[in-house]
Amino acid sequence: MNNKRGRSVMRISMSLPKKLLNEFDEVLKDRGYNSRSKGIRDALKDYIVRYQWMKDIEGDRIGIVAVIYNHQYTGVLEDLTDIQHEFRDYINATMHIHMTGKNCLEVIVVKGEAQEIRNLTEKIMRLKGVEHVKLTTAAGGEQ
Structure with missing residues (x-):
């Protein structure tokens, strides 16, 4: 057509x-x-x-991964925690915010190799119960 x-x-x-x-x-x-x-x-x-x-980011990066998820979805919080433990060398801090009766926002501060930060982000994106994920990064090397 x-x-x-x-x-x-x-x-x-x-x-x-x-x-x-x-x-x-x-x-x-x-x-x-x-x-x-x-x-x-x-x-x-x-x-x-x-x-x-x-996909094209390389080298050391610093940034945040913002995750909105439905905390009522069975297993999503445990899965999110397991992934954060798996990537603990790249996570500097997390903040948890209750948005509504069912939705939460998890803000994950990350620093390290871009490929690992991408892997972390993509694993979170694939979780059932996760509604939105956004990665924002900047160069994180020493100045």
Whole structure:
């Protein structure tokens, strides 16, 4: 299938929780989008750019891993703790904040080899019950 500009376009189908779709539609409306497809394309591009940026970091880094998770999800807190113990050489501090009756924010301060920080972040991302993870880093070498 070609779009108006002659580019090849693939039609896909997605299943999303109704609440997530409603929230996405509100964001699109607030940002002035006329098309859900355009919003999804932009969101996917942003996701890819952030992944590539995270993938390309090298050397020593310092930063934070922000994790939002549903503490009512069976085993998520134990799994999160186990991962933090596994990567204890790269974790300087953690802060736990109760957001709502079910959601918590864990802020993990990290320092060390970029690849290990990436591994930590990706392990957390794969946990069931984790709703959002964001890694923010800067060069962490001695000045």
